[in-house]
Amino acid sequence: MFGQIVFTRTLQAIPTLLGVATLVFFLLHLVPGDPVDALLGETAMPADREALRIALHLDQPILMQYGNYLSGLISGDWGTSLVDHRPVLERILERVPATTQLALVSLLLAIVLALPLGYWAAKHAGKSQDVMAMGFSLVGVSIPNFWLGPMLMLLFSVGLGWLPVSGMDQPGSMILPAVTLGTALAAILSRMARSSWLEAMSMDATRTARAFGVSEQRIWWRHAARLAAVPVVTMFALQLGAVLGGAVITETVFDWPGLGLLTIEAIQRRDYPLVQGCVLIIASFYVLANLAADLLGLWLDPRQRNV
Numbered sequence: 001m002f003g004q005i006v007f008t009r010t011l012q013a014i015p016t017l018l019g020v021a022t023l024v025f026f027l028l029h030l031v032p033g034d035p036v037d038a039l040l041g042e043t044a045m046p047a048d049r050e051a052l053r054i055a056l057h058l059d060q061p062i063l064m065q066y067g068n069y070l071s072g073l074i075s076g077d078w079g080t081s082l083v084d085h086r087p088v089l090e091r092i093l094e095r096v097p098a099t100t101q102l103a104l105v106s107l108l109l110a111i112v113l114a115l116p117l118g119y120w121a122a123k124h125a126g127k128s129q130d131v132m133a134m135g136f137s138l139v140g141v142s143i144p145n146f147w148l149g150p151m152l153m154l155l156f157s158v159g160l161g162w163l164p165v166s167g168m169d170q171p172g173s174m175i176l177p178a179v180t181l182g183t184a185l186a187a188i189l190s191r192m193a194r195s196s197w198l199e200a201m202s203m204d205a206t207r208t209a210r211a212f213g214v215s216e217q218r219i220w221w222r223h224a225a226r227l228a229a230v231p232v233v234t235m236f237a238l239q240l241g242a243v244l245g246g247a248v249i250t251e252t253v254f255d256w257p258g259l260g261l262l263t264i265e266a267i268q269r270r271d272y273p274l275v276q277g278c279v280l281i282i283a284s285f286y287v288l289a290n291l292a293a294d295l296l297g298l299w300l301d302p303r304q305r306n307v
Helices: 002-030 035-040 046-055 062-075 088-123 128-142 145-159 175-201 204-211 216-254 259-268 272-300 302-306
Strands: none
Touching (some): 002 272, 088 128, 088 175, 128 175, 145 216, 204 216, 259 272
16 A cells, blocks of 8 residues: 555656656757857857757757757756866766755754754744744844855954855865754744654643653654654655755855755856756756655655545
């Protein structure tokens, strides 16, 4: 039964990815600007411009280009970069490790901050500790990455000189980007953990455990924690995609050589195949994160399998 649900949910992800690939392809071709101008400049000779357009297959009708793009995706050929003429997939795979490293550290930081903060707020619900914890989370949610990153850079890199300004080659390079990326996620998860824990403590299962004489600490960390884990894990999995999306801004601010920075560089150069590949990879992570959230929810709460 569970295996059948996994298979069905996985199949449902395929049309989503196809829709994303289609949407990105046509939106990119509607954006003002010509990749030939970006490569040769506006002062290039018309003959040179036309020769390059033919070489890049940009002279073909848009539907033919779309058909070639889809057939290439199916066969594993994601195209060639218009700028350096290297395979798109090769260039993406070079940048994925840096983005993965940043995302994992940011997620770990978010978990380390969010779970104790959510537990502390739920344990002291309605008291000053709760107000302080939720006030911190509100600040974390409200501050955008494009503001927090430069402020941290000005304070700890320019002002105090403790950490590197940009890049990933020096010791401590990971700290500022990870804090920038993980703070908002920690704030969201802490609020979700608080509300989920409080809801779980009011359920029949926890009341029954309390009636049987189970210690309060055991109820909080075993019975209630398992019930509260379903929405928290779901939110965590969904935010995994948001972390990759936020990495586009964070990597640009800190010049982190990952997939986000590569996407921005490709957009600036009108490198259509590379932009399509980058966005498709990020969208795939979103879809896989949603799929993981569904499956984890089914595993933690078997009642959902009958829905």
